Amino acid sequence: IMELCGATRLGYFGRSQFYIALKLVAVAQSGFPLRVESIxxxxxxxxxxxxxxKNEQESRHAASYSSDxxxxxxxxxxxxxxxxxxxxxxxxxxxxxxxxxxxADPQEPASPVVSPQxxxxxxxxxxxxxxxxxxxxxSERPLAGPGPFWSPFGEAQSGGSAGDAVWSGxxxxxxxxxxxxxxxxxxxxxxxxxxxxSAQDQTTVRTVASATTANEIRRQSSSYDDPWKITDEQRQYxxxxxxxxxxxxxxxxPGSAAKEFFTxxxxxxxxxxxxxxxxxxxxxxALTLDEFCAAxxxxxxxKNGYDLPEKLPESLMPKLIDLEDxxxxxxxxxxxxxxxxxxxxxxxxxxxxxxxxxxxxxLNQSSEDxxxxxxxxxxxxxxxxxxxxxxxxxxxxxxxxxTSPLLVKPSDLSEENKINSSVKFASGNTxxxxxxxxxxxxxxxxxxxxxxxxxxPVVHRPVDADGLITHTSTSPQQIPExxxxxxxxxxxxxxxxxxxxxxxxxxxxxxxxxxVEKASDPASSLRVAKTDSKIEEKTATSAPxxxxxxxxxxxxxxxxxxxxxxxxxxxxxxxxxxxxKTGVLAAVLAxxxxxxxxxxxxxKAIQASIRRNKETNTVLARLNSELQQQLKDVLEERISLEVxxxxxxPFSHL
Amino acid sequence: xxxxxxxIAKENYPLYIRSAPTENELKxxxxxxxSLDVVDxxxxxxxxxLVDQRELYxxxxxxxxxxxxxxxxxxxxxxxxxxxxxxxxxxxxNEIRSMFRKLHNSYTDVMCNPFxxxxxxxxxxxxxxxxxxxxxQGLPC
Numbered sequence: 001i002m003e004l005c006g007a008t009r010l011g012y013f014g015r016s017q018f019y020i021a022l023k024l025v026a027v028a029q030s031g032f033p034l035r036v037e038s039i040x041x042x043x044x045x046x047x048x049x050x051x052x053x054k055n056e057q058e059s060r061h062a063a064s065y066s067s068d069x070x071x072x073x074x075x076x077x078x079x080x081x082x083x084x085x086x087x088x089x090x091x092x093x094x095x096x097x098x099x100x101x102x103x104a105d106p107q108e109p110a111s112p113v114v115s116p117q118x119x120x121x122x123x124x125x126x127x128x129x130x131x132x133x134x135x136x137x138x139s140e141r142p143l144a145g146p147g148p149f150w151s152p153f154g155e156a157q158s159g160g161s162a163g164d165a166v167w168s169g170x171x172x173x174x175x176x177x178x179x180x181x182x183x184x185x186x187x188x189x190x191x192x193x194x195x196x197x198s199a200q201d202q203t204t205v206r207t208v209a210s211a212t213t214a215n216e217i218r219r220q221s222s223s224y225d226d227p228w229k230i231t232d233e234q235r236q237y238x239x240x241x242x243x244x245x246x247x248x249x250x251x252x253x254p255g256s257a258a259k260e261f262f263t264x265x266x267x268x269x270x271x272x273x274x275x276x277x278x279x280x281x282x283x284x285x286a287l288t289l290d291e292f293c294a295a296x297x298x299x300x301x302x303k304n305g306y307d308l309p310e311k312l313p314e315s316l317m318p319k320l321i322d323l324e325d326x327x328x329x330x331x332x333x334x335x336x337x338x339x340x341x342x343x344x345x346x347x348x349x350x351x352x353x354x355x356x357x358x359x360x361x362x363l364n365q366s367s368e369d370x371x372x373x374x375x376x377x378x379x380x381x382x383x384x385x386x387x388x389x390x391x392x393x394x395x396x397x398x399x400x401x402x403t404s405p406l407l408v409k410p411s412d413l414s415e416e417n418k419i420n421s422s423v424k425f426a427s428g429n430t431x432x433x434x435x436x437x438x439x440x441x442x443x444x445x446x447x448x449x450x451x452x453x454x455x456x457p458v459v460h461r462p463v464d465a466d467g468l469i470t471h472t473s474t475s476p477q478q479i480p481e482x483x484x485x486x487x488x489x490x491x492x493x494x495x496x497x498x499x500x501x502x503x504x505x506x507x508x509x510x511x512x513x514x515x516v517e518k519a520s521d522p523a524s525s526l527r528v529a530k531t532d533s534k535i536e537e538k539t540a541t542s543a544p545x546x547x548x549x550x551x552x553x554x555x556x557x558x559x560x561x562x563x564x565x566x567x568x569x570x571x572x573x574x575x576x577x578x579x580x581k582t583g584v585l586a587a588v589l590a591x592x593x594x595x596x597x598x599x600x601x602x603x604k605a606i607q608a609s610i611r612r613n614k615e616t617n618t619v620l621a622r623l624n625s626e627l628q629q630q631l632k633d634v635l636e637e638r639i640s641l642e643v644x645x646x647x648x649x650p651f652s653h654l
Numbered sequence: 655x656x657x658x659x660x661x662i663a664k665e666n667y668p669l670y671i672r673s674a675p676t677e678n679e680l681k682x683x684x685x686x687x688x689s690l691d692v693v694d695x696x697x698x699x700x701x702x703x704l705v706d707q708r709e710l711y712x713x714x715x716x717x718x719x720x721x722x723x724x725x726x727x728x729x730x731x732x733x734x735x736x737x738x739x740x741x742x743x744x745x746x747x748n749e750i751r752s753m754f755r756k757l758h759n760s761y762t763d764v765m766c767n768p769f770x771x772x773x774x775x776x777x778x779x780x781x782x783x784x785x786x787x788x789x790x791q792g793l794p795c
Contacts, residue, residue, distance in 0.1 A: 255768030273769035
C-alpha cells in the first residue's frame with residue numbers, strides 16, 4: 001500500500017498519500033486486489049478497520065473515498081482536507097487556517113450530508129453565495145453517492161469527534177461551495193474517477209464553516225493527481241467568471257477589477273497579493289484568461305486549505321503557445337497517474353511553501369496544483385486538433401496548436417493525411433504512397449526529412465518556395481508533431497511543387513512530405529498523367545509531375561540539398577525540377593525548422609502563414625500541372641517537327 | 655555582495671529594509687538612515703526635471719572605512735539605498751547601476767500588484783527573492 005500510494009517513493013505521507021493509503025487499506029480489507037485502480041473503481045468500501053480510534057477519521061476518509069468517487073471525481077479525492085480537520089483535534093495536521101475553521105464546524109455535527117462539492121460550474125455564483133444553506137447548497141450537486149454515504153457515516157461517527165465535525169462540516173458546504181463549488185465541481189468531476197477524494201471534499205466542506213468549508217472544498221476539489229491541475233469543469237467555470245468581468249476572452253482584466261473580484265474570496269490581502277504575484281506571469285498588472293484561471297485556481301486551492309506554492313506550478317503557468325499541447329497532455333495524464341502524482345505533487349509543493357505561514361499540508365499545495373492546470377492544456381486534444389488541422393490544412397489554415405501536434409498521434413497523422421489527400425485533391429496513388437511513408441514518419445519529426453523533401457520541390461519552385469514553405473509549414477503542421485510541424489508545411493509546399501517534380505522522392509523522404517505530398521499529389525496526379533512517360537520511370541510511386549520545369553524553382557535552401565540529391569537521382573531527367581524542388585524543399589525545410597521555434601510565439605502568425613502557404617501550394621500545383629501540360633504539348637510538337645524534318649531530309653539532299 | 659538593501663518611501667520611512675544575515679542589522683539601519691540626508695541633498699542639488707535614468711542613480715553617497723553606500727531615486731521619490739562591503743572587489747559603477755535597475759524592476763513588479771497599497775510595507779515574497787539574489791551574487795537572478 002505504501003508503495004502504491006507513493007509514500008515509499010516520497011519517503012513520507014503527504015495528504016494525498018495518506019488518503020490513498022486509507023483507501024487502499026479499505027480495499028485490502030474488503031478483499032479486493034490491491035491495485036492503483038482499485039482506489040477509484042471500488043466504491044462503497046467499508047471503512048477500513050483500524051485499531052486506533054483515531055482511525056475513525058481515516059476510515060471515514062476511506063469511506064469517503066469510495067463514496068465520493070462518484071461525486072467528487074473532480075476534486076482530488078485523495079487530498080484529504082478533512083484529515084486535516086479530523087486531525088484538528090489530534091492536532092496532527094496543522095492547517096492553521098483549516099483548524100480554526102474546523103473548530104467552527106464541529107458545531108454542525110450531523111449536518112446533512114453535504115452534497116458533493118460538485119460542479120462549481122453549476123454553482124457559479126459569486127463567492128459565497130450559498131454560504132448559508134448547507135444542505136441546499138449542495139443540492140445543486142448530485143449528492144447521490146457521497147451524500148448518502150456521508151450521512152450514515154456521520155451518524156456512525158456521531159461521536160462528534162473532530163472527525164465527525166469535520167465530516168459534518170461538509171454539510172454546510174454551501175458557503176464554501178459557493179466559492180468552493182466552483183473549485184469543487186471542476187475538480188471533482190475529473191477526480192470522480194480518480195479518487196474518492198471527492199468525498200473528502202465533501203467532508204471538508206461540511207466540517208468547515210462557510211469560510212473553512214470553502215477552503216476545504218477547494219482543496220478537495222483540486223484534482224489530486226496533479227495538485228495544481230485545473231479540471232475542465234474548473235476551467236470552464238473560471239472562463240465564465242472571466243467573461244463576467246471581461247467579455248473578450250483575449251483581453252485583459254485590469255488589476256483593479258481583479259482585485260475586487262478576488263477580494264470577494266475573503267482571503268487575506270497578503271495571500272491575495274501572493275497569488276497575484278504568482279499568477280501575473282508577465283507582470284503587467286493585468287490578467288489574461290490563463291493568468292486569471294491560474295489565480296482563480298490558486299484562490300480556490302487556498303480556500304480549501306492548500307498552501308500557496310512559492311512559485312507558480314507548472315500546470316498553472318499560462319501557456320505559451322508552444323506549451324499548450326503539453327499542457328493539455330498534462331491535464332489528462334494528471335488524472336491517470338494520480339496515485340503517483342500525489343506523491344510527486346506534495347513534494348513539489350511542500351518545498352515551495354516553506355515560508356508559508358500556514359502549515360498547510362503539502363498536499364494543499366499540490367492539490368492546488370492539481371486543481372489548477374495550465375490554462376493551456378485544456379485545449380483540444382491533439383487528435384482533435386489534428387482533425388481540425390487537417391481540415392484547416394485543406395483550407396490552408398495552419399496548425400491550430402503547435403502543441404497539439406505533439407499530442408496528435410501518428411494515427412491522427414495518417415488520418416489527416418488521408419483527409420488531406422482527399423480534401424486537397426483526388427490525389428493519386430503517389431500521394432497515398434507517400435503519405436503512407438509520411439505517416440510512418442510523422443512521429444519522427446525530423447526537420448531533416450523535410451529538407452530532403454523540400455529540396456525536391458524546392459528546386460522546382462523557387463518562387464513559390466517561400467510561399468509554399470510557409471504554407472507547408474502550416475498545413476503539414478496539422479500533424480501533431482511539432483517538429484514535423486515545420487516539416488509538414490514544407491512538405492505541402494513541396495507537395496505542390498513535387499507534383500511537378502517527383503513526388504516519390506519526397507514521399508520516401510519524409511512522412512511530413514506526406515502532408516505536402518497530399519497536396520502535391522493532386523497536382524502530381526494531374527501531372528502524372530502527363531508526365532508519366534517522363535517521370536514514371538523515375539518515381540514509381542510519385543507521379544512526379546516534374547514537369548514543373550516551367551515552374552519557378554523554389555529558392556533552394558541549403559539544407560534541402562541533401563534531399564535534392566536523392567530526388568535527383570531518382571528523377572534523373574528532371575534534374576532541374578528536382579533541384580528546383582529540392583530547393584523549394586530546402587527552403588521549406590529550412591523555414592520549417594525555424595518555425596517550430598517561433599511557433600510558440602507566433603502561432604497565429606504561423607497559422608496564417610500556413611494558410612497562405614497552402615494557398616500558394618495549391619496555386620503552384622495548378623501551375624505545375626498546367627506547365628506540365630504545356631511541356632507535353634511542346635514535346636509533341638517537337639516530335640512532330642522532327643518527324644517532318646526527317647521526312648524532308650531526303651528532299652534536302654536532293 | 656550588497657550587505658544591506660533598503661527601499662525608502664517618499665516620506666522617508668522605510669518600506670523594505672533587509673540586511674545580510676551575518677551583519678549587524680542595527681548598524682546598517684543607522685547607516686541607511688543617515689544616508690537619507692545625503693540623498694535629499696543630492697536630489698535638491700539636481701534641480702528640476704531629473705527624469706533621466708542617470709539622474710535616478712545617485713552614485714556613491716558616502717564611503718566609510720568598511721562600507722560604501724549607494725543611492726538611487728525613482729521618479730516618484732522612492733529611494734533605494736544599498737550598502738556594499740568595501741572589502742569586496744570594488745564593484746564597478748555599472749554593476750551597482752544594474753543592481754539598482756533590477757531592484758527597480760522588482761519594485762515595479764510589486765507595485766503592479768493590485769493588492770499592494772503604495773505605502774505599505776513590502777511583504778511580497780517575490781520581491782524578497784529578487785533582493786536575496788542581490789545579496790547572494792550582487793545581481794538579482
